[in-house]
Amino acid sequence: MIREACVGSYIEAKRAEEAGAGRIELCDNLFQGGTTPSYGTVKKALEEIRIPVLVMVRPRGGDFCYSSQEVEIMIENIRLFRSMGVGGVVLGVLTKDKKIDYPLLKRLLGECSGMEVTFHKAIDEVEAPVVEVEKLAEMKVTRILTSGKAPTALEGEAILNEMLIAAGERIEIVVAGGVTEGNLDLVRSRIPATEFHGRRIVGDLTI
Structure with a gap:
């Protein structure tokens, strides 16, 4: 079983690793649902953290329908993260009528060669x-x-x-x-997955 900790800073990522997380989703602005973290944050995480780190690729909060300019920002960030040796990215794109934007997703996936991708x-x-x-x-x-x-x-x-x-x-x-450290066993008993994700899946990381 993998416990994936959703974190909003390098410090939280380090605490999650020390608390037993199996993987990190590294974001900024968690109050907006998570956006792309800074270059410095990603670099430090790659240097110091031994468990897999997935990096959020999301140029802003709000919906998941992006302008052409925002798409270019996403592509530039993917290229940067790939050049840094990031193992995986987290992204999602929808149309205005809330369908998966498969043409755009295909374009983004084409930039993710060698990296894992989480939708x-x-x-x-x-x-x-x-x-x-x-x-x-x-x-x-x-x-x-x-x-x-x-x-x-x-x-x-x-x-x-x-x-x-x-x-x-x-x-x-x-x-x-x-999904938290406290209810993980209950969730697993009802949903027999092997991977679980949460901000408090290995406890409170803000302390």
């Missing part, structure tokens, strides 16, 4: 996330981060379990949404 919780805004699992797997996306279209994983249990079945061995489903 983040933007998928929880689409009408039928279970249907999208196979499409994302075909595009060689590494994993999907989701709470099953619900505020919490426990509330999204039914959809999450359907997504796990649809995924099989082709793509990883990372269960998110209110």
Whole structure:
């Protein structure tokens, strides 16, 4: 089982590693759902942290429908992170009518050669996330981060379990949404995934 800690700074990333996290999702501005962290933060994390670090590629908070200028920012950040040796990025792109923007996703994936790619919780805004699992797997996306279209994983249990079945061995489903160190065993008992994600999945990192 992998416990992926969602962190908003280098300090939190280091604390998460020390607390037993198996992987880091490195962001900035968690109050906006996570945006791209600074070059310095990513560099320090790569230098000091031994567990895998995934870096958020999101130019702003708000929706997941981006302008051409924002797309260029995302591409430049992906290229930068790839040149730095980042092992994986986290991203998600939708159209105005809340469908996955597959042409744009294909373009971004083309920039991610050699890196793992997580399609983040933007998928929880689409009408039928279970249907999208196979499409994302075909595009060689590494994993999907989701709470099953619900505020919490426990509330999204039914959809999450359907997504796990649809995924099989082709793509990883990372269960998110209110998953903490305190309720992880309960969540696992109801959603038999192997990867879980949360801000407090290895305890409070803000202390």
